Amino acid sequence: MNGLGFTGGRLDRADPLRHDEPGFAAALADPAARLLILNEYQPVMAEGRLGWTAIAPDARPEDHVLLGIEDGVPHFARLVAEPAAGRSVEMIAALHALAAGEAATYAAARSVLDWHARHGFCARCGAATAPFRAGWGRRCPACGTEHFPRVDPVVIMIAEHDGRALLGRQPAFPPGRYSALAGFLEPGESIEEAVVRELFEEAGVRVRDVRYIASQPWPFPSSLMIACVATALDDRLAIDTTELEDAIWVSRDEVRAALAGDASRFGVPPAYAIAHTLLETWAR
Structure with a gap:
């Protein structure tokens, strides 16, 4: 069935890079790499499409999630400190405007960023966790438990x-x-x-x-x-x-x-x- 909202993503999720820390860092340092522009969790539109910008030279891998790769270009989102709130009028307007593939990219970014903001501590021992696997997991340094985004x-x-x-x-x-x-x-x-x-x-x-x-x-x-x-x-x-x-x-x-x-x-x-x-x- 075609045309479902938040489906039809075009990014290759690049699973091998999630297991390759040097490769992930190199992708973040790639001059062509792009960062999704968000106002907290709200997409910032540019000419009716998702807005992207260059990665800052001092960007740290542990602050970013690899969303995927398209046409050889790595795409990232930066972690957000606070969990997501509700949908604003502006966000609803943006959701109506986004093309199918872009809406899928935004959905993945919003969900995984919100998961990080809500799961900063280990559910097993309570210690603070840290991102790993290119932002698609969190690891507890105290007990070694690995946590992954849930649906x-x-x-x-x-x-x-x-x-x-x-x-x-x-x-x-x-x-x-x-x-x-x-x-x-x-x-x-x-x-x-x-x-x-x-x-x-x-x-x-x-x-x-x-x-x-x-x-x-x-x-x-x-x-x-x-x-x-x-x-x-x-x-x-x-x-x-x-x-x-x-x-x-x-x-x-x-x-x-x-x-x-x-x-x-x-x-x-x-x-x-x-x-x-x-x-x-x-x-x-």
């Missing part, structure tokens, strides 16, 4: 019944917006089992025949969205109001209208979100 899997799904799809609304959503239901996978659970559990917990809907549709990185802070469709046994709802403000069944015509910009009944998620793609796929 949290999330199922996002539509239950369908009699030609209608189940959509939900959280209080934090913009006015009028509805989306597919979603929830984190739990330990010891398959994707299919998570879909069944989440739909029942949030909306009281029993489902069968879970079908995988697509997946998408979601760098807020670092999730993998796994989109599915399932068949509901009936359309009775029992909404968990700690999770949802409302839930509705909508027809394909209503979804098509909302995707076309008619928000008379409900609005849809932005185009860079996989929920938008999931609705498009279901509507077809």
